Amino acid sequence: MTTPKITAVGSVGLDTIITPTGKREELLGGSVVHFAVSASFLTKVGLVGIAGDDFSEEHITFMKGRNIDLEGLELVENGKTFRWTGSYLDDFNMAKTHRTDLNVFADFQPEIPEPYKSSQIVFLANIAPALQLHVIDQMNESSYRICDTMNLWIDITRDELCKVFEKVDIAIMNDGEARSFTGIDNLIKAGKKMLEYGMDYCVIKKGEHGAMAFGKNNFFTAVPAFPVEEVIDPTGAGDSFAGGFVGYIAEAGNHDHETIKKALRWGSVMGSFNVSDFSCDRFRKTGIEEINTRVAEFETMI
Amino acid sequence: MTTPKITAVGSVGLDTIITPTGKREELLGGSVVHFAVSASFLTKVGLVGIAGDDFSEEHITFMKGRNIDLEGLELVENGKTFRWTGSYLDDFNMAKTHRTDLNVFADFQPEIPEPYKSSQIVFLANIAPALQLHVIDQMNESSYRICDTMNLWIDITRDELCKVFEKVDIAIMNDGEARSFTGIDNLIKAGKKMLEYGMDYCVIKKGEHGAMAFGKNNFFTAVPAFPVEEVIDPTGAGDSFAGGFVGYIAEAGNHDHETIKKALRWGSVMGSFNVSDFSCDRFRKTGIEEINTRVAEFETMI
Numbered sequence: 282m283t284t285p286k287i288t289a290v291g292s293v294g295l296d297t298i299i300t301p302t303g304k305r306e307e308l309l310g311g312s313v314v315h316f317a318v319s320a321s322f323l324t325k326v327g328l329v330g331i332a333g334d335d336f337s338e339e340h341i342t343f344m345k346g347r348n349i350d351l352e353g354l355e356l357v358e359n360g361k362t363f364r365w366t367g368s369y370l371d372d373f374n375m376a377k378t379h380r381t382d383l384n385v386f387a388d389f390q391p392e393i394p395e396p397y398k399s400s401q402i403v404f405l406a407n408i409a410p411a412l413q414l415h416v417i418d419q420m421n422e423s424s425y426r427i428c429d430t431m432n433l434w435i436d437i438t439r440d441e442l443c444k445v446f447e448k449v450d451i452a453i454m455n456d457g458e459a460r461s462f463t464g465i466d467n468l469i470k471a472g473k474k475m476l477e478y479g480m481d482y483c484v485i486k487k488g489e490h491g492a493m494a495f496g497k498n499n500f501f502t503a504v505p506a507f508p509v510e511e512v513i514d515p516t517g518a519g520d521s522f523a524g525g526f527v528g529y530i531a532e533a534g535n536h537d538h539e540t541i542k543k544a545l546r547w548g549s550v551m552g553s554f555n556v557s558d559f560s561c562d563r564f565r566k567t568g569i570e571e572i573n574t575r576v577a578e579f580e581t582m583i
Numbered sequence: 584m585t586t587p588k589i590t591a592v593g594s595v596g597l598d599t600i601i602t603p604t605g606k607r608e609e610l611l612g613g614s615v616v617h618f619a620v621s622a623s624f625l626t627k628v629g630l631v632g633i634a635g636d637d638f639s640e641e642h643i644t645f646m647k648g649r650n651i652d653l654e655g656l657e658l659v660e661n662g663k664t665f666r667w668t669g670s671y672l673d674d675f676n677m678a679k680t681h682r683t684d685l686n687v688f689a690d691f692q693p694e695i696p697e698p699y700k701s702s703q704i705v706f707l708a709n710i711a712p713a714l715q716l717h718v719i720d721q722m723n724e725s726s727y728r729i730c731d732t733m734n735l736w737i738d739i740t741r742d743e744l745c746k747v748f749e750k751v752d753i754a755i756m757n758d759g760e761a762r763s764f765t766g767i768d769n770l771i772k773a774g775k776k777m778l779e780y781g782m783d784y785c786v787i788k789k790g791e792h793g794a795m796a797f798g799k800n801n802f803f804t805a806v807p808a809f810p811v812e813e814v815i816d817p818t819g820a821g822d823s824f825a826g827g828f829v830g831y832i833a834e835a836g837n838h839d840h841e842t843i844k845k846a847l848r849w850g851s852v853m854g855s856f857n858v859s860d861f862s863c864d865r866f867r868k869t870g871i872e873e874i875n876t877r878v879a880e881f882e883t884m885i
Contacts, residue, residue, distance in 0.1 A: 489770070493807070503793075505795070508795075510769060510771045582805065
């Protein structure tokens with residue numbers, strides 16, 4: 282087995298999604314799944330996650346058929362996969378959670394397969410900061426570390442999250458999380474403040490308004506969202522954004538300012554594919570040619 | 584008297600502004616003032632508006648000292664200038680109006696001075712659509728027409744506003760206005776829909792999230808806001824944005840896609856100066872060199 286360029290750790294789940302256009306059940310979901318499907322268009326991803334034996338063979342075949350290594354996916358016998366039910370009825374920018382069943386995810390202790398440990402990049406999708414730290418401990422020192430997070434961890438495990446921020450090279454958050462973590466309403470100030478927690482770059486995602494990145498020496502860049510006329514299901518948009526962003530950095534092989542700028546464009550484009558259909562279904566219907574075309578189109582637009 | 588490149592028509596007022604940092608009274612304000620002060624860094628502006636004899640000589644001297652022609656400013660003897668009191672206490676994106684005294688502005692019937700009629704561009708700042716139409720009727724056919732508007736006119740004089748949209752080349756609105764006018768929540772769809780009302784381009788301003796422009800043949804572009812850490816007073820930010828946008832178009836002497844893209848950057852930069860101090864005070868402390876530097880900096884950022 283070869284070492285994937287990216288090792289990604291996060292949730293694997295089955296989602297039930299309610300939108301104005303209808304309800305869809307037991308869809309392939311989870312932060313690391315959305316991330317890996319997106320990033321796999323750019324590079325090989327080793328996925329670390331946990332699922333039950335109710336996790337359909339079809340999902341496994343789908344991911345294996347892409348550039349995703351599943352050596353790190355633990356399948357628990359007689360276990361049930363993590364399930365989440367959410368709706369977007371009033372606002373596509375904010376999911377309303379109806380139900381969460383952690384199931385096997387409650388006992389997730391990510392163990393990194395030996396060949397993954399020397400991945401160029403480790404991506405810590407949204408899981409408890411303690412688990413993110415446990416992953417960092419297992420990876421080679423040389424791995425470039427990029428993390429995501431969520432409001433829950435800011436509220437209940439802030440100290441551990443601070444330790445994660447000290448150890449990562451890039452932290453990705455959304456606007457609400459950046460405001461809540463720093464207590465600063467102005468996003469430009471909040472983004473700069475984040476850098477004091479130790480990372481080299483902080484990326485702030487703003488949904489339909491695009492994303493911004495802050496770096497040392499007053500580095501700042503911003504990108505609009507790729508325009509989407511029909512949002513079908515935004516679940517996983519942030520993870521798909523991260524997949525394009527991290528995938529581009531992995532392929533570029535460096536993380537200078539110019540790379541970060543271009544990586545944001547890939548994030549924006551991959552996010553736009555994600556929201557155009559349920560689950561990661563839009564990615565099933567595309568290839569790198571269409572994605573490259575959209576990136577080029579985006580660069581002309583802006 | 585020479586013909587100004589831009590003729591701009593709108594309100595001239597004295598504002599009382601309440602923000603978390605304090606209250607300031609009787610500040611120079613009004614849509615056409617903010618517009619003209621911003622655009623005057625780029626080109627000569629002929630201002631058409633109305634004020635009372637309580638409008639301080641100091642304000643007139645300030646504007647005359649810039650590239651602003653005041654032949655079109657009617658000063659009403661024994662009349663009082665338009666006054667507005669607003670606050671930004673919870674949210675810098677939305678003013679709360681405390682008091683509006685129209686005074687002489689209630690009877691405003693814009694008369695365009697003869698030399699202004701052949702201006703290359705006429706900018707119709709936020710005034711009643713009937714007055715905007717009255718201005719269009721006085722201008723030479725060849726003048727390029729750009730308008731702004733506000734929610735009030737969408738709500739109470741929609742039919743006349745539609746006539747304005749039929750006659751203008753570019754309509755500038757904010758996100759809430761575009762949503763309210765079209766009844767479409769998705770801004771990309773709303774922007775495209777606007778083009779059906781007849782204009783060549785529709786520009787949608789999104790405050791701290793930048794701006795987008797839509798044009799025929801599926802033209803789309805977007806620009807983030809220039810980052811501002813300390814918002815002091817956002818009053819007039821949209822007008823200053825329009826000043827940079829229209830001023831750039833006037834100087835470019837055309838209105839092709841490439842010009843519109845660059846004009847948005849000028850809009851974004853001029854908006855960022857506006858919000859950094861009360862009234863148009865930040866513009867008093869800057870010159871074209873600093874503005875050029877900021878535009879260049881912005882282009883590097885994005």
